[in-house]
Amino acid sequence: MHLLDTLEHNLQVLDAQGLRRRRRVAQTPCAAHMTVDGREVTGFASNDYLGLAAHPLLAQALSEGVRRYGAGSGGSHLLGGHSQAHAQLEDDLASFAGGFVDAPRALYFSTGYMANLATLTALAGRGAAIFSDALNHASLIDGARLSRADVQIYPHADLTALGALLEASSATPKLIVSDTVFSMDGDVAPLAALLGLAEKHGAWLVLDDAHGFGVLGPQGRGALAQAALRSPHLVLIGTLGKAAGVSGAFVIAHQTVIEWLVQRARTYIFTTASVPAVTHAVSASLRLIGGAEGDQRRAHLQTLIERTRAMLRTTPWQPVDSHTAVQPLIIGSNEATLEVAGALDQAGLWVPAIRPPTVPVGTSRLRISLSAGHSHEDLDRLEAALGHVSLSRRAA
Numbered sequence: 510m511h512l513l514d515t516l517e518h519n520l521q522v523l524d525a526q527g528l529r530r531r532r533r534v535a536q537t538p539c540a541a542h543m544t545v546d547g548r549e550v551t552g553f554a555s556n557d558y559l560g561l562a563a564h565p566l567l568a569q570a571l572s573e574g575v576r577r578y579g580a581g582s583g584g585s586h587l588l589g590g591h592s593q594a595h596a597q598l599e600d601d602l603a604s605f606a607g608g609f610v611d612a613p614r615a616l617y618f619s620t621g622y623m624a625n626l627a628t629l630t631a632l633a634g635r636g637a638a639i640f641s642d643a644l645n646h647a648s649l650i651d652g653a654r655l656s657r658a659d660v661q662i663y664p665h666a667d668l669t670a671l672g673a674l675l676e677a678s679s680a681t682p683k684l685i686v687s688d689t690v691f692s693m694d695g696d697v698a699p700l701a702a703l704l705g706l707a708e709k710h711g712a713w714l715v716l717d718d719a720h721g722f723g724v725l726g727p728q729g730r731g732a733l734a735q736a737a738l739r740s741p742h743l744v745l746i747g748t749l750g751k752a753a754g755v756s757g758a759f760v761i762a763h764q765t766v767i768e769w770l771v772q773r774a775r776t777y778i779f780t781t782a783s784v785p786a787v788t789h790a791v792s793a794s795l796r797l798i799g800g801a802e803g804d805q806r807r808a809h810l811q812t813l814i815e816r817t818r819a820m821l822r823t824t825p826w827q828p829v830d831s832h833t834a835v836q837p838l839i840i841g842s843n844e845a846t847l848e849v850a851g852a853l854d855q856a857g858l859w860v861p862a863i864r865p866p867t868v869p870v871g872t873s874r875l876r877i878s879l880s881a882g883h884s885h886e887d888l889d890r891l892e893a894a895l896g897h898v899s900l901s902r903r904a905a
């Protein structure tokens with residue numbers, strides 16, 4: 510069959526299975542209330558957990574950065590594209606979130622996807638072993654595959670299974686790799702126990718704090734700060750397009766690890782350095798996150814989280830036990846999930862339906878993503894709409 514025919518057929522199969530994804534077009538900035546595809550909606554779809562994406566101070570920092578550094582960086586970091594704005598942000602990040610290791614250093618990447626590919630391919634190779642949680646983010650999965658290390662997947666957060674795999678392995682080095690907050694479940698990995706296993710078995714612990722950074726821990730310093738863990742064998746990755754409201758990602762580790770990444774990480778070396786103004790804006794975001802406004806936003810977010818937890822327990826569906834801003838509601842089949850999401854959409858609520866391969870088959874869900882930009886009135890509307898949908902589905 511001709512490739513075009515094959516693709517057309519495959520797309521029809523996706524349609525039939527309720528797996529075709531469609532993009533919506535936003536006409537206004539990312540916020541709790543926005544215009545999407547020409548309609549005003551209340552959004553529960555973003556990862557803008559602190560409601561900073563449209564913050565005027567960040568827009569101002571971005572334009573100040575453009576005035577200072579222009580538009581493009583002009584080159585890769587090793588060939589002229591590394592600006593004062595990049596260097597400053599790396600210092601800011603190391604002092605803000607590097608408290609878990611002596612001599613911390615940070616490296617800024619254009620995206621979290623690239624940071625994860627970089628870290629796993631630079632630290633592990635043939636002969637190494639990567640122990641990966643079954644629910645890890647796709648970018649960690651791809652990084653592990655690309656590294657050519659022996660990849661061993663342990664059942665989600667199963668410390669006994671992980672301990673047995675580590676015990677049986679003679680590989681060096683060994684890397685345990687996990688999300689801190691799981692992106693489609695919202696639960697937090699057993700960080701202290703993971704570090705305990707790493708130290709016991711001479712392994713490193715690589716954590717992806719995409720959904721924890723800015724939200725968890727004192728001043729939003731992230732999941733490791735919340736758990737108050739310290740070790741030279743920790744590597745922390747965080748993304749800056751979620752709670753930080755801008756774009757990019759960091760890796761923080763002992764300075765020697767970072768220097769090795771600068772020498773070897775292909776997604777750092779063979780790509781144009783990001784727009785310097787963006788990193789200038791991220792530095793401004795760190796000041797917001799770590800200051801009084803950040804504390805207020807986190808406190809408000811926490812009340813929204815607790816209220817949503819209680820509310821989801823009154824629906825006929827299965828909430829996940831999450832204390833973070835990611836509040837999933839498992840519906841089951843793709844069809845039913847799309848129906849519920851469609852009914853919420855009719856009510857002007859944008860709650861994405863998450864389906865395989867992002868989540869396991871049969872666990873399709875609504876992913877309700879909370880933000881400090883939401884008000885209690887927004888949750889009133891979500892509560893009323895969910896109540897309405899569950900009544901009409903019971904009656905059907």
Ligand SMILES: *Cc1c(COP(=O)(O)O)cnc(C)c1O
Pocket residue numbers: 619620621622623625646648688692717719720748749750757758
């Ligand atoms: C979003 C996300 C990434 C990717 O980060 P980007 O900056 O969007 O590329 C990596 N890991 C996790 C857990 C994520 O949720």
